[in-house]
Amino acid sequence: MNIVGELILSHGTIAAISDRLRSQGFSGLSVELGKAAKGMERKLNELQKGVMEVRMIPVGQLFEKMSRIVRKISASRTRRSNWFCPGPNGTGQDDSRGHRGPLDAHHPQCH
Numbered sequence: 001m002n003i004v005g006e007l008i009l010s011h012g013t014i015a016a017i018s019d020r021l022r023s024q025g026f027s028g029l030s031v032e033l034g035k036a037a038k039g040m041e042r043k044l045n046e047l048q049k050g051v052m053e054v055r056m057i058p059v060g061q062l063f064e065k066m067s068r069i070v071r072k073i074s075a076s077r078t079r080r081s082n083w084f085c086p087g088p089n090g091t092g093q094d095d096s097r098g099h100r101g102p103l104d105a106h107h108p109q110c111h
Helices: 002-023 027-055 059-076 101-106
Strands: 056-058 097-099
Touching (some): 056 059
Antiparallel strands (some): 056 097
16 A cells, blocks of 8 residues: 555656646647656556455454454353344344454454
């Protein structure tokens, strides 16, 4: 993800150079550079979207893990407890997705 951010910053620099060239009378070169910058922007948007999709995980997995944690703690404390999480058909599962970042901060082995 850091590389995508750096590429976006580089794109901004290229677009600024194109504008400066245009203002200094190098319109032909400026137009070509501007077209290349637009093409780069489209590809960067696709890349950024793809990276974000990879970083997303189904939320249902998080709730499954919570259920296991509750059962484990309940067994170790010899107390009864229930974990209920409503969802489609009462399963607690759906196809919603959440960003992996907060999970990585606490549980890096969840990849």
